[in-house]
Amino acid sequence: MEQKEYDVFVIGSGSAGQVVAETCAQNGLKVAIADNREYGGTCPNRGCDPKKILLAPTEAYETATNLIGRGIFSAPKLDWKALQKNKRKFTIGVPKATEKDLTKLGIDLFHQSPKFLDPQTLSVEGKNSTVKKVVIATGQIPRKLKFEGNTFLKTSDDFLSLKKLPKSMAFIGGGYIGMEFAHMAARAGSKVTVIERGDRILKAFDLDLVSHLKKSSEDLGIRFILGAEVSQIEKLRKNFRVHYAKGGQNKSFKVRSVFNTAGRVPAIDTLELNKGNVTCSDKGILVNDFLQNTGNPNVYACGDVSLHSLPLTPLSGIEGAIVAENILKCNKKKIEVPVVPSAVFTLPNLASVGLSEEEAKSRYKNVVVNYKSVPDWYNAKRINTSAYAYKIISNKRTRQIVGAHLLAPHSAETINLFAMAINQQLTTEDIKTMIFTYPSWANDIKSMV
Structure with missing residues (x-):
């Protein structure tokens, strides 16, 4: 059987895996990457990006429907077939473009899921590969439900x-x-x-x-x-x-x-991790602060499959960069995760960053909780939406924002201002003295704090 040798073998071609493979290849290492699905990973092929493309026409539908009788004559109709056709324009070229970029850097590409034969040997496509470092960036897959049918x-x-x-x-x-x-x-x-x-x-x-x-x-x-x-x-x-x-x-x-x-679970079942001495749980690959596996020091994990990670694409890219740096510089970089916002892209959006009310009350002696439903505020009335609410949590002693929770048509955008405020340790007074465009959804945050 053919035997190959690699400095780095990356399993998974999403944002985390791509960053590791490209960075290591650009620094002269011999790199391979494998994926058992379309190259590019979940987000651009079958996740975040196509989801938001399908969402866009429903946003227009929602706004138009709410404004019937206020300048809009009748509600538009959504054409699902046309929505899908538009979505494919964004997704169809992703795998080919990803493979092209990786190949240009001299990276060997495989189209099956590897299996560990021992701590430093992988088998994929009928070939055995001796590897110095393995990076697991396989992401997550739908949780299997166990019942009849x-x-x-x-x-x-x-x-x-x-x-x-x-x-x-x-x-x-x-x-x-x-x-x-x-x-x-x-x-x-x-x-x-x-x-x-x-x-x-x-x-x-x-x-x-x-x-x-x-x-x-x-x-x-x-x-x-x-x-x-x-x-x-x-x-x-x-x-x-x-x-x-x-x-x-x-x-x-x-x-x-x-x-x-x-829900989703780590995509690790086919890797035969036990043969590689790779420690894991049902929640992901176990790693230390360098994103290095706790069982096999030559294995790293980044992105959604890492037990350290949150299932968010921007964080996956950050983790990929840290893993690449630690491979190149022998573990010099520990991961430090900033406060990360998240959002549910329903209409209205539901968004959150920082501590929940319960977490804040358990961590701080005194907190201020501003919670209101405000469908009578100008921006909600302007587009005739009935759902607009917020809960902003601050430390009473320092007046710093520690948590923010928003429900509004554009809260997935507005929440980023609160993420910045928390990461920069801004106080309620700092926010109130800022000048934003008016009248805008961003300007409303001054009234929330």
Whole structure:
């Protein structure tokens, strides 16, 4: 069997893996990279980017619908087929362009998932490779649900490539993905049900603001079934019957398509990590502050698959740069993660940065919590939206902002101002004295603090 030798072998071609491979190759190392799917990773091919492309027309639909009778004559109609065609213009060239850029740097490309044979040997495409350093950047995949009929479940990949929108659909899981898709599908004309095993949706976000979003979602026509455990998916002639248990009772409903949006898990099952002495858990690869594996010091992990990471693309790129530097300079760079904002791209957006109210109260002796629902503020009234709320948390002693939670049409943008404020340790007075464009959503933050 052919044997190759590499200084660095990267598994995964998303943003983290690309940064490592390119940086190491540019510095004279012999590099290989492997991916068992399209090159470029989840975000540009089947994640964040195509999702937001499909979202854009629904944003226009929402604004126009809210302004009927206020200068808009009638609501536009969403053409799902045209939405998908537009999305493909952005995604179709990503794999080829990514491979071209990597090949230009002399990087060897593989199109299967490698397996560890021992701590410094990988097998891929029928070839064994001796490697000095391995970088695992395989990202995450949908969590498998275990019940009868689970093979009928579709995933986020399927939703983002739907040629025709089903008349009805159910999403099992009320997290980021389920809620974003539910909003898109409902505005495009599908009858949507979100079924969640917990007693609330979006458990990572502030409960008060989630309550406002749930109300907006119900006004859109989305049905929620909370505290429910799905037990079976039954195939009917045209539909599926979803069986679930709730409150000690067995119930069911019919729907045209069912999607698994119950979260994602590290994509590591096929790597045979035990043979490489790579320590891991069901949440990801175990790493130290250098993003170096705790079991095999010649293995690094970055991006969503790392136990240190949050599943956010900008952070993956940062981690990739740190891993590359540590490979080149023998562990000189520890990871220091700034306060990172996150957002759910429903309409309205739900966004958060920093500490929750509970976390702030447990960490500081005295905090100030400003929480209000303000649909009567100018910017909300201007576009006739009924959902506008915020919760801003500050340290009473220092007056520094420590947490911010927003629900608004553009809160995914506005939250970045609060991220900057927290990272720069700005006080409420610092924000109040700033001058922003007026009237703008950004200017509203002065009234929130």
